[in-house]
Amino acid sequence: MAGRKKQEEEQLEKQMELSVEESFAQLEDMVRKMESPDITLESSFSLYEQGMNLLKNVNTRLEEVEEKIRLIDENSQVTGELDGKDGSDGKDGPDEE
DSSP states (O other): OHHHHHHHHHHHHHHHHSOHHHHHHHHHHHHHHHHOTTOOHHHHHHHHHHHHHHHHHHHHHHHHHHHHHHHHHHHHHHHHHHTTOSSOOSOSSOOOO
16 A cells, blocks of 8 residues: 555656646546546546546646736736836826817
8 A cells, every 4th residue: 555655646746747738648648548448447547546636736737827927917017007108198188189
């Protein structure tokens, strides 16, 4: 049992090193294997478990990227407002000519 736990931890570490694209490719490969009529129930369960862990890792990384994008967007809006580049022309009212 301890050997399996160590193996799972090593597998999780490897999954964290994969790019998001590599992770999705690996997930697609897992799905193909699970759809095979020759797969055993135990192998199918193992692939499912690996896939769910991989998906969780990908989701965490995507959330981190979304947060970084949100912060960059907020910073650019604040910087634009401070520089007078907030999209306004500097006038307070509607344009009159």
